Amino acid sequence: MMNVLVVYWHPEPRSFNGAMFNKAIEVLEAEGHxxxxxxxxxxxxxxxxxxxxxxxxxxxxxxxxxxxxMHATEHQGFSPEIEAEIQKLEWCDLVIFQFPLWWFGMPAMLKGWVDRVFAMGRTYGGGRFYQDGVYQGKKAMLSVTMGGPEEAYIKDGWNGDLNGILRPIHRGILEFNGFSVLAPHAVFGPARKTEQERITDLEIYAQRLRSIFSEPAIHIGQY
Ligand SMILES: Cc1cc2nc3c(=O)[nH]c(=O)nc-3n(C[C@H](O)[C@H](O)[C@H](O)COP(=O)(O)OP(=O)(O)OC[C@H]3O[C@@H](n4cnc5c(N)ncnc54)[C@H](O)[C@@H]3O)c2cc1C
Structure with missing residues (x-):
């Protein structure tokens, strides 16, 4: 049994992101996590x-x-709302971020969570970065939806390779703080699909989550 934190933002609970968030909770709990x-x-x-x-x-x-x-780290000086989020990160074996891609990145509220919660001294610093990072041994996965179709997110595609777009998050936030990064879970253009295709997408996500802890990390590296 593992501990999983799901960090999620979407302004509409009935959105496809909301459905993926609910599916993750349902499946992971059913697996005993x-x-x-x-x-x-x-x-x-x-x-x-x-x-x-x-x-x-x-x-x-x-x-x-x-x-x-750094001062707050030494004197237990994080505000209760930040301390609570850091403690969830310390508790989890896997963190999943569920969000729609907005302007090739995280929506502002999620980015703001990162800005405030990943804190020097407590979650990184003092030589503790990347493979020596504070959260080494923990895994992280981005579960992200796109407006555009899959062919727009490949090398030489309209927008370019999705892994290149996600690199600032994968390398600059997750690996930086010591997480091992799992391959992102991408759903392309849910709003353009049929209801049945979306239901299938949710089942594909559920299938992946059932064996998520047997997946190897992908190496983002310095390239
Ligand atoms: C500011 C901004 C910036 C953006 N930047 C980008 C960008 O850089 N690149 C890009 O590709 N896109 C971009 N987009 C588009 C955005 O990424 C997509 O709109 C988003 O990913 C779609 O996901 P959603 O959850 O919002 O879908 P929704 O439109 O909420 O959902 C799609 C459909 O799924 C249905 N649904 C919900 N639950 C279920 C269920 N359980 N079963 C079946 N169907 C269900 C909903 O009813 C809806 O019909 C941007 C959008 C905004 C507003």
Whole structure:
């Protein structure tokens, strides 16, 4: 039995992303795993970083986030909402991020979660990066939907290779903090599909999740 955190954002609970979020919880729990969630829209998570990330103050005159994070790490000074999210990351064996691709990246609320929750001293730093990272041994997977079709997301396709688009998240956030990255789970153009095709897509996702812990990591690397 493993611990899985699903971090999810979509502004519409009845969206296809909402369906994938619900499917992940249902399947992982049925497999006997423990599941915790961060449903950022429902939580009304504040994505804007600032002094409210902390209950402690390192420098009251000049705000420098990473120095405040290091100070907060030493003095248990993260605000309760940030501390709760960090503790979920510390608890999990696998974190899944469920989101629609917006402008080739994470939507703002999810990006803001990353900006505030991955904190110097606590989740990285002091020589603890990449393979020596704080979260080494944990896995991470992006479950992402696109508006565009699959042929737009291949090398020499209209938008280019999806792995290149996801590289800033895979390498700059996940591997940086020590996670091993699983292949992204991509659904292309759910709004252009038939109801039956979407139901099939959800079943393909369910099938993958049933054996997710036997999957090897992909290596993003420095290229
Ligand atoms: C600001 C912005 C930036 C964007 N940038 C990009 C970009 O860079 N690249 C790109 O490719 N796209 C982009 N898009 C498009 C976006 O990625 C897609 O609209 C999104 O991924 C589609 O997923 P959804 O969950 O919103 O789909 P929805 O439109 O919510 O869902 C599709 C259909 O699935 C149905 N559905 C829901 N639940 C189920 C279920 N259980 N079973 C069967 N059907 C179900 C819904 O009723 C709906 O008809 C952007 C969109 C915005 C708003």
């Amino acid at each position: 423990q599941v915790k969630t961060s449903n950022l829209h429902q939580m009304k998570f504040d994505p804007v970083s600032g002094r409210h990330n902390f209950t402690t103050t390192n420098d009251a005159v000049f705000f420098k986030q990473q120095l405040e994070e």
